[in-house]
Amino acid sequence: MTPPAIERVLFTEEEVHRRIREVAAEISLHYADRELKLVGVLKGSVFFLTALARELTVAVTVDFLGISSFSPSKAAPGMVRISKDLDESIEGEHVLLVEDIIDTGFTTRYLLQHLSGRAPKSLAVCTLLDRTPRRIVQIPLDYRCFEIPDRFVVGFGLDYRQRYRNLKYVAVLNPEIGG
């Protein structure tokens, strides 16, 4: 049953999985005979990364990053803090940064800078959703499942106040609630 906060389903469970299979096939072809490290960003990308990893036919390892902000005071600028660092080195590895959604590009740019400083052999980006109308920072996007309009979406890892991540589909949140 669809929760009342959901305005409409944007991509059904079937559509999401079909598209993930297609993108996974592209990735598997590109990285054929090579080992790939999937790096997810907590918490949103966990669901997508898991689904994607299951469909990949190349050898895969998985690691996660967590980021948050801290600031000494309200007036001072916030700073990025890696709240959960990678467990293993990525030096010399083929790395695929897996995102749930890319909108302004701020986070992805920061993470790419952070990861590229650790000397991976290659670094690419894959996202479940690409909200291009909000893009401020242009970033190289190698794989994407869906381009979406400028609406607040939840499900398949995306939350509103930590809820709805576990929805099997991607849905538009009712604008009166959070959209």
Added chain:
Amino acid sequence: MTARRLECELVTESKLEEMIAGQFSDQFHDSKSIPDQAWRPVAASILASLGLDHHHLVVCCIGAEMLARDLPSVFRFHVVAPESIRLDNLIADRQLSRGDAKTRLRKLASAQALIRKRRFGQKASSATGFDLVLNAQAMGMAEMVDVLVSAVRSQGRLEAAPLSASAAAQVQFQVRLQLARCGLAPYLVTSPDRIRVGRKPFGHPSEEVFANLLDFYRIAWDYEPRSFPLQWDKDGKVSEAFTPDFYLPEFDLYVELTTMKQANVTKKNRKIRLLRAIYPHVNIQVFYQKDVQDLVMKYRSPERLGTSKEP
């Protein structure tokens, strides 16, 4: 002599102090009233501005090698001399007796060590902080200048590209962060290469949140650096102008924040349409205040990013 030979602008200690006092006069009575921890970022900001204007500089001041850490394409040199030579120079320059010169030299050395300690946390410089150290006992002034000029040329420093606007903006961004750590909230006024220290004059709380968000993501920004005339009256005077809220030099992009209120959106969209028609080379992106709040919420620190509220 070195500056002349290299055809560079010479920045001395007193000139730097004068410029700091001039540029920060509305916040400090003089350069000496700037908090010690703020000296380095403030001086680096001035040097970045000068680097934009003059391209090549010879900077001669206490702890210059420490300031240079914040700037790209720098060649750091140091001249040392035994006390006998320094005394001879002081006697010749100031017409002092040897006894007076000795006292004066001790006072100067002690004052310089104190300044260095206050500004940079170290009483003395270290040879490893320089690219080249020359000893005045072994060489005369002209010889040292020859060696120095030759070293600078062989390193290709004079052929290096000038400090770009985006590199200068990055320096200013680092300056903002360092000043913020000293409890000072700097902001830019009049031009992107100048910086003022004071309260941020943001027109709306969401602008401060956005500025903090950009800092969070380490993206250099200027606040309202430029107004674009949109309409002129019959005398040619500007009757309507538009000042985007932010400029992101790294992406050559202006960002305008707006509320979701239809009246505001319509008004701003009209201005942005005009701006795009008159200045087609200008990149501008409209960003809704609510989107800023969504971004803030994404990493769960709304209370730490200024005055944001949950959506």
